[in-house]
Amino acid sequence: MNATAAEAGNDRPGEVVVAPKTSSKRLVGIDAARGLALAGMMATHLLPAWNETTGDATLSWRLFSGNAAALFALLAGVGLALSTGGRHPHEGRRMTANRAGIAVRAILISVVGLWIGTLMPENPPAYNILIYYGVFFLLAIPFLRVGPRMLFVSAAIFAIGAPLLMQSLLDVLPNWSSYNPSLGTVLAEPVPTASQLLLTGNYPALQYMTFLLTGMGIGRLNLREIGTQVRILVVGVGVAVLAHLTSYILLYGLGGYQRLLETSDLRVSTLNEWLTWGPDGFPTDTPWWLAITTPHTDTPLALAASLGVAMGALGAFLLIARKVGAWLLPFTAMGIMTLTIYTAHLVALSFEVHYDRPYLWYVIHLGVAAAFAMAWYLNLGKGPLERVIGYAVTGARRIVLGGAANNPEMGASR
Template structure:
């Protein structure tokens, strides 16, 4: 069984600083304390290298899921990499995407007025460019596709997030909760009636042939449907409105994440595995035998989650995009991010992870293009090592010599130009002046 593709990290090309005045990162490099101590303008908060490091870890997990086996060939049990990263990496990436959007839209004090309009216009441009990169890569993918790319979906995430940039914390918290439930409900009720996509990856060809099916796939029926995934972006935006440098905030993020993940898993365990839910799945989905249902619960739907009964919305399979899965994976992402923020205070291991996490659009795009050669099928372990070594080496050296990754630099330039047009060429306020282009 081919494992579903996991998402790339937060491809926002946004910043990883926080605070009332922080909207962009400086040219800093990671330090052993997890924050950048490079001198900066007064009032600017230190760079949160731990956020980049979390992206880097997620990228490693994505590469592992794409290349390494999802099950043991002898026991057919899930492998360690699938258990750790299957589906969960996508949630972490989307969460970090929302976090970066918060940083680039004012941090703890959201932009207002014309500044907010300029930020929104820049986000639209960023979304369209990332989606265009994804469409181009998908055109080069062979059939069957070796990976299910997320870049086109990311473009939709960001477009849907445009009206969210000015919301306050309570509205973002409510939005995350509502979307985690309403998004899967929409997929469950509307999915069977929507046109089916022509390809597993959205392409220019599928867009031209059937725009309705293309939009349905990107918004509701695809592997990373934008409407349910918007709950992760709302949660990330909420995090970006907090002071992530405070230890108390970091500890609360970990605790909330652990409780949310355990609570969602317990709901699935109690209602599906103990209280008769599994029998309801068998009863209302007679075309699937017990082994096939177990495959969905362990490896996720292929391609779509059945809609024969509402009990399917209580399952927790990877990429099933049910309320239980969304909340469980959101909790896992929060716990990982909070742990990284805490550990970064005394752990010097962030240099490579941070460099990779700061150039994820470039690295993920190159990773997909390499997968298109399909050589990893016969040599998964060596090919995984090559991907990992090349990504780490490129990220560290490019950061040292050039700063932003090449694709990140191109997107950032377009975003800056758009902002200048909206602002009428006026200089930005001192509190939001950027020392370098956002990543």
């Protein structure tokens, strides 16, 4: 979702306007950061995760695995906060209209995600985040009037509580059958799909509320103030460093690594692989597994590490945009229509023609996405899917508001 000047405070020098089709100024750094998240998701889908010669993790894996999805979810929270009043949350009927619009947005994004699920093969080239996104939005609705401090506290509670709940229930929750659920999957396996979307899937909603609620808290701050932007960057870097340092101390200073070896009956080589790539199914034999920071394991420290990277990226882009926002146009344009581009990217992947030349196909996907986004944005503004969903959201809000003409824009989907 995208911030307007009316939602995010007064304009400041250095905030660059690059969209000729909109009368309100945007926080370019937010859109550009969303574009980076999209490029990172493409990288995790297309580029190799390990070096075939050395077996080591590639740079793209270390930079983007887990972190790109975290940035997506963080920015979803920022957008929700900005579209519901920013520093001054809407109240009364207007907030009720916001809730209705967000519910409609969640349903429509989930429908797109379920449709993509019908296109993906059984062993998919990518895991689709869109259906999880719909759940994120629905879970966020009760938090829309909460202030930044309580949003940050709530995020911390989810960061600790959701992983504990996940590990304690893994042995009793039903197994799910599809990495990318379709409508047929939901109807045939409602309980396994629900547990997948909430706790055990690729982007589990309860754990990802850590990112979403933190983003909502950030969106309730004055994001045009340079001091706020610096604090987001510094705190983000600090959280990431502290998470990795804490994990290192627990594993190698306090005996956690040895406990994992003994309790799980693993070879050293296998454990090292699991600490890099993640275990094949999260182990429940010891709570020491919650001390790792491996991407997509969704432990408290893994969530904190990715959250810190995401906050650092957002703070950096907000600061950079004050000076060179116009140069961020490729990222900005993609960030304004990530739902359209991400959907097209997944549809293209479903044909499975990219495996032989991953770097070439990454350049093609990213280049076509940037070129299309810039051409469309500079001439037409919001992307095609964003427009369709925007009309539905506007209609829902008008119904609640009784057809009031003054209906603030809800922002673009991702």
